[in-house]
Amino acid sequence: MNLSLRRKANTHTSVHYKKTPGQIVLLVLMYLSLIIAALIVIIPIYIIVVCSFKTNAEISGSNPLLFPSVLRWGNYFGHTINEDTGAIIPSAWEYLSFKSSNPSSMGKAFLVTLGISGISIILTVISGTLVAYVLSRFEFKGKKLLKVLFLVASIIPSITMQVSIFGLISKMGLYNTPMALILLYAGTDIISIYIFLQFLDNIPKALDEAALVDGCNYFSIYLRIILPLMKPAIATVCIIKGIAFYNDFYLPSLYLKDYYTISTFLNTMNGATSTEWGVVCAGVVMAIIPTIVVFCFLQNQIYSGLTSGAVKS
Amino acid sequence: MDAAEKKVNNKKIKFNGNNHMKLEKILLIIVFLSVPLTLLILFTYVPLFDMIKYSLYHYKGFLDKSPTLVAFGASSLYADNFVTIFTNSEYWEPFKVSLVYLVGSFIQIALALYFATIFYFRPKGQKFFKAVIFIPSLLNGVAISLMWLMIFKSGQEGGILNTLISNSGGETIAFFGTFLSANVVLAFVSVWRYLGNNMVMFAGTMESVSRDEIEASEIDGANKWQQFRFILLPSIKKVVFLNLILAVNGAVQVFEIPYIMQPNNYYTQTFIMKTLNIAFTTQMDVGLASALGIVMLLIVCFVALIQKVIEAKVED
Numbered sequence: 112m113n114l115s116l117r118r119k120a121n122t123h124t125s126v127h128y129k130k131t132p133g134q135i136v137l138l139v140l141m142y143l144s145l146i147i148a149a150l151i152v153i154i155p156i157y158i159i160v161v162c163s164f165k166t167n168a169e170i171s172g173s174n175p176l177l178f179p180s181v182l183r184w185g186n187y188f189g190h191t192i193n194e195d196t197g198a199i200i201p202s203a204w205e206y207l208s209f210k211s212s213n214p215s216s217m218g219k220a221f222l223v224t225l226g227i228s229g230i231s232i233i234l235t236v237i238s239g240t241l242v243a244y245v246l247s248r249f250e251f252k253g254k255k256l257l258k259v260l261f262l263v264a265s266i267i268p269s270i271t272m273q274v275s276i277f278g279l280i281s282k283m284g285l286y287n288t289p290m291a292l293i294l295l296y297a298g299t300d301i302i303s304i305y306i307f308l309q310f311l312d313n314i315p316k317a318l319d320e321a322a323l324v325d326g327c328n329y330f331s332i333y334l335r336i337i338l339p340l341m342k343p344a345i346a347t348v349c350i351i352k353g354i355a356f357y358n359d360f361y362l363p364s365l366y367l368k369d370y371y372t373i374s375t376f377l378n379t380m381n382g383a384t385s386t387e388w389g390v391v392c393a394g395v396v397m398a399i400i401p402t403i404v405v406f407c408f409l410q411n412q413i414y415s416g417l418t419s420g421a422v423k424s
Numbered sequence: 425m426d427a428a429e430k431k432v433n434n435k436k437i438k439f440n441g442n443n444h445m446k447l448e449k450i451l452l453i454i455v456f457l458s459v460p461l462t463l464l465i466l467f468t469y470v471p472l473f474d475m476i477k478y479s480l481y482h483y484k485g486f487l488d489k490s491p492t493l494v495a496f497g498a499s500s501l502y503a504d505n506f507v508t509i510f511t512n513s514e515y516w517e518p519f520k521v522s523l524v525y526l527v528g529s530f531i532q533i534a535l536a537l538y539f540a541t542i543f544y545f546r547p548k549g550q551k552f553f554k555a556v557i558f559i560p561s562l563l564n565g566v567a568i569s570l571m572w573l574m575i576f577k578s579g580q581e582g583g584i585l586n587t588l589i590s591n592s593g594g595e596t597i598a599f600f601g602t603f604l605s606a607n608v609v610l611a612f613v614s615v616w617r618y619l620g621n622n623m624v625m626f627a628g629t630m631e632s633v634s635r636d637e638i639e640a641s642e643i644d645g646a647n648k649w650q651q652f653r654f655i656l657l658p659s660i661k662k663v664v665f666l667n668l669i670l671a672v673n674g675a676v677q678v679f680e681i682p683y684i685m686q687p688n689n690y691y692t693q694t695f696i697m698k699t700l701n702i703a704f705t706t707q708m709d710v711g712l713a714s715a716l717g718i719v720m721l722l723i724v725c726f727v728a729l730i731q732k733v734i735e736a737k738v739e740d
Contacts, residue, residue: 130615135646141542141547141679142548144538144539145539145542145547145553148539148553148556148557148595149552152556152557152559152560152616154554155571155572156571158574158575159571159574162574162584167582170584170587171582171587174586174591175587175588182612203541228572233585234443238460238463239460240459241456241457241459242457242460244456245452245453245456245457249453250448251450251718254630256460257457258457260461260465261464264464264468264469265628266724266725266728267468267724267725268673268677268679268719268720268721268724269467269468269471269681270696271677271696271699271717271721271724272471272475272683272717272721272722273473273474273699273700274475274478274695274699274710274713274714274717275471275474275475275478275702275714275717276467276708277470277703277704278474278478279466279467279470279471279474280470287489294463294467295467297463298463298464298466298467298637299463299467299468320576321552322454326700328445328448329445329448329449329541330454331457334546350459354562357564358562358563358564358568360564360565360680360684361679361680365533365700368449373564373566374564374566375566377564377567378566378568378684379572381566381570381573382687382720383683388574388582389629390610391570391574392571392574394567395567395570395571396569397726398564398566398567399563399564402564403559403562406555407558410555413562414558414624414627414628416623417621417624417625417628418560418624418629
């Protein structure tokens with residue numbers, strides 16, 4: 112097919128060296144589409160940053176693309192006073208600190224999110240590498256059944272079973288505990304097992320066998336040979352899961368009542384009777400800053416992690 | 425011990441010459457698998473069977489989110505919940521909503537292919553453009569939803585777009601006022617969010633195409649479309665197909681964006697929102713919610729089955 116295509120199109124050979132008008136139009140269209148796409152991403156984010164420094168009146172009364180003359184940092188930290196009613200408007204950071212029953216702040220929400228994500232990632236990596244090691248290196252009765260169990264579980268989306276999972280978590284007495292999230296994150300994750308398995312299949316078995324001859328036992332092979340070699344795959348899983356756990360809203364909104372993660376903390380600002388939208392915007396900005404910082408540092412790892420996670424899923 | 429295992433072990437046994445390695449191996453398999461397997465069964469298979477069981481009964485409960493299940497007339501098996509779902513058009517509304525998201529996903533995949541192809545040819549500033557288009561897929565979903573809510577809100581609520589429209593003397597638009605416009609807006613937000621994810625996957629897979637091949641085709645006079653159609657697209661056929669299939673599942677499972685932006689809008693109720701409403705807020709009907717969950721699950725499994733069948737056929 113390629114050959115015939117080449118012969119057919121062989122008439123203008125100078126193409127490579129000199130751009131035809133058609134190619135120039137194509138080039139212009141290409142850059143135009145890139146610029147439009149970039150603007151569609153950047154403009155809304157820019158508007159939110161601008162609004163985060165405004166009062167409600169300024170948001171609805173002024174050009175959304177222009178910063179106000181006085182930047183209202185009170186939307187971010189501390190609090191501001193409503194000039195008409197004299198009521199205290201808490202900032203995004205302190206949003207729930209005036210809540211009577213269970214005061215919270217965005218800082219606390221960051222800590223809760225980081226804690227839950229961190230523990231969940233560690234458990235995911237440990238259990239994923241253990242399963243992958245056993246499945247890739249040993250033959251035993253029931254291995255096929257086990258693989259089928261994991262395969263079926265990877266097809267079933269746990270989001271569809273949330274009603275019965277909720278019942279289970281309640282019966283276990285884990286409702287409204289961070290443990291519920293940790294167990295669900297680490298216990299229903301199949302993708303990382305596949306990432307580890309795929310990676311392990313490319314590590315030659317001769318390595319383990321050599322270590323066996325040298326007198327290593329199976330556990331020390333896992334600890335001293337397999338784990339260090341799997342570092343790239345572990346990094347991939349940490350990145351993919353880290354982003355997913357940090358951003359998750361579904362599980363914390365369902366299982367946590369008194370603990371706020373970043374997602375549920377932000378959502379408490381939504382739908383309040385007198386929403387101060389400048390404060391909401393400040394919250395949005397603070398929630399996405401860490402992600403953008405992490406992205407700047409780990410750009411290439413994130414790209415390749417996503418690609419390797421995509422091929423096997 | 426089966427033959428395969430013997431084969432694998434023969435070498436090791438020869439080297440070590442002792443049987444305690446075999447015992448150690450069995451012990452290690454049991455220890456290593458015990459916790460992950462327990463979690464797998466506990467959080468996937470137990471809820472699956474629970475859900476099937478609940479769906480067959482008239483179960484009402486989780487009142488005030490307490491752990492007790494109160495059963496009304498749970499003395500015999502019923503298909504009632506399924507009959508309710510299939511005879512009430514109310515429960516079919518989410519299908520229409522899912523269709524809008526599905527169309528959005530197809531547009532998203534087409535755009536992702538387009539941009540991935542552009543990036544393959546390394547345009548100037550590609551690193552910047554790629555990063556910008558990709559970044560939304562990393563951002564917190566609640567933050568994204570609140571951001572777009574702010575922009576698309578009605579005029580009285582001070583929505584940014586409507587403020588701009590009325591400032592320039594136009595008529596404000598109720599973006600969430602009709603079924604189509606509400607869901608198109610939400611699907612747009614979803615495309616905005618996930619486009620970069622698809623794009624990076626496609627671009628990453630395209631990188632496996634050697635640049636020599638593209639250069640050769642260029643010398644032979646192939647244009648960009650021919651290069652895409654005959655060289656780049658075949659290289660990522662599998663990933664594109666997988667993403668098209670996953671788009672169906674994604675469309676059935678939409679939750680976060682409509683739930684945060686329009687939780688109480690009649691037009692924007694998705695399957696998951698409906699299920700949660702039935703189970704926890706409006707009806708407290710665990711049986712009905714479970715039945716709806718099973719309908720969702722069947723759709724997902726059916727799609728997965730089609731995927732496997734087509735993949736097997738292609739490989740033949």
